[in-house]
Amino acid sequence: MSEGNKLPERVVVRFDDLYLTEYSVFKTESLSLATEKLSGVNLLLTHLAFAALAAGIREGAYAFSAEGVKFFASFSRAQGARTGGASVIFYSFKSYPVTTAGDGRLKGLKEFKVERAPSPDLSEAKIxxxxxxxxxxxxxDEKQKAIVCTEGKNMLVQGIxxxxxxxxxIDKILFAAASGYQGRTLYSTYSRGLLLDVRHKVEDYLASLKECVKAYEDGKATLGDASETLAVSRLIGVPLTSSEPVAPQLARIASYLENKVDYLLLEDIFRKDLGDKPLADETFFVSFLKTSKNYNLLQRxxxxxxxxxxxxxxxxxxxxxxxxAAPLKKEEYVSARKGAFSRAEAEFIFDLAKDYEEEIGKRGMLDLNLACxxxxxxxxxxxxxxVLDEVQDFTEAQLAFFRSLAVKLFCVGDASQMVNPAYFSFARLKDLLYTKDVTDVAELSYNYRNSPEIAGVVAALSDLNRATFGVHGFVLSAEAVSSEAGSFAVAFPAADFVKRVAKQKTDNFTVVVASGAEKEKLRALLPQKEILTVSEIKGLERDTVVLYDVLSDNEDKFKTLARTEIDRKTADENSLYxxxxxxxxVGVSRARRHLFVAEEKEVAQFSSFFKENFKTLTAAEAAVKLQQTVGSTLVDQEEHKRRAEEFARLGQYDNAFHAANNLINDGEREKVILDVTLWRDHIARGDYVGAGVAYWEHGYLKEAKEYFALGGETDLSDLLDAASGGGGERLDYRILRHYDKFKNNPAAMKIILSLMKKDVESLKTGLKDTSRKLKNTK
Structure with a gap:
């Protein structure tokens, strides 16, 4: 509250108005978690802050309450480096329990009572x-902003x-839109799920930006306490120029995000030239190994x-x-891998590769490297x-192909998470970029996921990695930002730990193992628990993680490593060990707060690491501590739904169906199983329109329209609305207006024919009923 001003008793939120101010609006992670099941949170907080600022509140902490909910916010004029200027930070929320996702208790709240609140310490809070x-x-943070705003150079960003x-x-895409780029921007990664997640976030930002444009057009933008350019820049989070009016800049940014950003996997790019071929991925490779008729190779x-x-x-x-420049010859491969394999092993692998390549060709499949x-x-x-996300998952051939597509590359990744078979090397990527252009290399120095205790374990593991293999210019540690209490890391012998855990009535933790074989073995003992391989949990995080025999499963490899002389000058990211x-x-870094490590065998290289960074327990003590940590509660139904969607987006369909089958409600379970099935059969390969048609066939019009939009076929939504009553249940004469537009569209014709079939069946049933009634009247 500014000096001399009286604290207002109430403030009234006006959602249609845009109050332009030097204050940026934020919320803490703790408030975000407390309100994650509520709908409309961000919209309310932004306009509640506007209302308070318009009422004269400028400094201090305040509580805003209305109809059973209370938000706490800190107002500050401080020009600190963290928020870049004046800020409103909402940091706490109180209400009756929130149990269902999409809870609408905030809807319609406009008038809030205001009272002073104790000043919080938000210096370490993630916002x-x-x-x-x-x-x-x-x-x-300031370093991240500098990275995003770098122009005229390739950028290689490394972070744990x-x-x-x-x-x-995401911010680089927004910056490109605000910076007047004339050409298009491409976002690509290795995972369809991550691709669509980023697209969704940018499109949600775009929807909010369009609301700003509308407020300007409707004359509802009011300038408060700052220059218009500064105020709007602070609001939308991207820089604007003062040499041009704000409204056309906003419209141009919105237009760029809507029309000039492509979200494509490599297979989407290749589809134009090579057709819609099935992908030859690791699953197919393993199947090829099991079904190969090349008995010579099998015997070798x-x-x-x-x-x-x-x-x-x-x-x-x-x-x-x-x-x-040309495909590798056998002798070149044998020579290149002499430090990892014997000559006989290398020759076998090369011959296997050629046999596999021939099989791919016979089946008309797509290998992303051969396609490059x-x-x-x-x-x-x-x-x-x-913009290339998780760049360590791309091979050299794929990165070189991307280099030919774009004037500049913005690459982010972490070589320490390289468990996919990409043979990525940051050093090699630098070479690819340096040969043609100026390149900047940056490191992300903060860890926003793990608690300080877990981050310390990750840092110590990174030190051991460096000591064993050398540095080779990629970042291996970072400072933790989270300050959550109650965090710990414990290690113990595996012994009878699993049998003890099987008796506990809880599933609020995730077991992580090294291999699919170990997963199947544990699944028989812990059928209701979430069990993932390291490869499956990559890209995810869990509050409590139990690593089970991840080192022990590869004990023989570490014994060989102990006998092997490592050249730390050449043992780059691609060292087999x-x-x-x-x-x-990867397994360790998935834990946010609680890390349990169970190992049947002692791996010598890690002995000091465990002694210095973990508390040692017995298996019995660890089982008790796990029970005490996660309590006796089960994962709630909304979390099972969220995990099923998460796994589907990662292409882990068995895990997705496992999560879905934990749902108690039959209707919800059937819907989630449908979601996973359509992701597997359509969405994962970019067939968004096919997914839309399938959703429509099952009666889910909202989802159908969403996927028609993703596939660039918004006219198909008009087709559904042309059905009787807009419900898509029966054909309507209005559909005839759309026929010329859709007659060459297979998806549209499928909908029309299906509707006609339903109508014919309905007419047949009606005629039978009428005939029967006529007979009864005679």
């Missing part, structure tokens, strides 16, 4: 911007798990201890995936900027 209506975009890499990509394989994952890593990532060579690079770059090290790193 989010509230501008986007439904999506939480974290506030960038939880350091905000994907959020950086029996001589070697080479697991499927390593074979795929070599074939896909190295033999197919190297950026070379098959598709001619454009003479002129298609994009001004390509670093891969096994990374498995453990």
């Amino acid at each position: 989010y911007r509230t501008f986007s209506a439904e999506v939480n975009l974290p506030l960038l 798990a939880g350091s905000g890499k994907t959020n950086l990509c 394989r029996k001589k070697f201890d080479l697991v499927d994952e390593v074979l795929y890593k070599e074939v896909y990532g190295f033999i197919f995936g190297k950026a070379v 060579a098959a598709v001619k690079a454009p003479a002129v770059p298609v994009y001004s900027l390509a 670093r891969y096994y090290f990374n498995l453990f790193y």
Whole structure:
């Protein structure tokens, strides 16, 4: 409250008005978690802050209450580096319990009582911007802002798990839209789920931006206490220029985000030139190994201890995936891998690769690396900027292809999470970029995921990684931002731990194992628990994680490593043994607060690491501590739904169906199973329109329209609305107005024919009923 001003008793929220002020509006992570099941939170907080500022509140902490809810907010004029200026930070929420997602208790709240509140300490709190209506975009720190605003250079950003890499990509897309780029921007990654998640967040931001444009057009934008340019820049989170009016700048940014940003996986890009071919992925490779008729290769394989994952890593990532002028010859491969495999092993792997390549060709399938060579690079770059997320999941061949598509690349990644078979190397990526252009390299120095205790374990593991393999210029540690209490890391012998846990009535934790075989073995003992392999949990996080025999499963590899002389100058990210090290790193870094590590065997290289960073328990003590930590409650139904969606987006359909089958309500379970099925059959391969048609066939019009929009076929939504009553149940004469537009559209014709079939069946039934009634009247 400014001096001399009386504290207003109440403030009234006006959702249609736009109050332009120097204050930015944020919320803390703790408030976000407390309100995650409520709808309309960000919209309310933004306009509640506007109402308070318009009423003269400028400094101090206040509580705003209305109809059973209370929000607490801190107002500050301080020009601190963290928020970049004056700010409103909502930090606490009180109300009766929230149990159902989509809770609408905030809807209609407009008048709030105001009272003073104790000043909070928010110096360590993680905070989010509230501008986007439904999506939480974290506030960038100064280093992140500098990275995003770098222009005229390629950018390579390295950061550990939880350091905000994907959020950086989103802000780079927003910056490109605000900076007057003439060409298009491409966002790409390795996962369809991550791709659509980023697209959803940008489109949610776009929807809020369009509301700002509308407020200007309707004359409802009111200038408060700052210059118009500064106020709007602070509101939307991207820089504007003072040399041009604000309204046309907003319209231009909105137009760019809507029309000039492409969200494409590599397979989407190749579809135009190569057609819609099935993807030859790791699942197909493993199937090929099991069904191969090449008995010579099968007999040779029996001589070697080479697991499927390593074979795929070599074939896909190295033999197919190297950026070379001509395909690798056998002797070149043998020579390149002499430090990892014997000559006989390397020759076998190379012969296997050639047999696999022939099988791909016979079946008309798509291998992303072979496609990079098959598709001619454009003479002129298609994009001004390509934003590549989780860049460590791409091979050299794929990165070279991206380099030909775009004038500049913005790449973010973490080589310590490299458990996919990409054979990625930050050093090699630098070479690819340096040969053609100026490149900046940056590191993200904060860990926003793990508590300080877990972040300390991750940092110590990184030190061990460096000591074993060398540095090679990629970041391995960061400072934790979270300050959550009650965090810990414990280690113990596996012994009878699983049998003890099986008797506990709780599932609020996740067991992580090294291999699919170990997962299946544990699934028989813990059928209701969430059990994931390291590869499956990559990209996820859980509050409580139990690593089970992740090191023990690869004990023989670490014994070989102990006998092997490592050249720390050449043992880069692609050292075969670093891969096994990374498995453990990924598992550890998934835990936000509580980390349990159970190992049947002692792996010598990690003895000091465990003694210095973990409290040692017995298996019995660990089982008790796990029970005490997660309590006796089960994962709630909304969380099962969220996890099912999360797994589907990652292509982990068995895990998704497992989560869905934990739902108690039959209707909800059937809907989630349908979601997972359509993701697997349509969405994962970019067939958004096919997914829309399938949703329509099952009676879910809202979802159908959403996927028609994703597929660029919004006219199909008009087609559904042309059905009787807009409900899509019967054909209506209005549909005839759309016939010419849809007659060459297979998806549209499928809908029309299906509607006609339903109508014919309905007419037949009606005629039968009429005939029967006539007979009865005679």
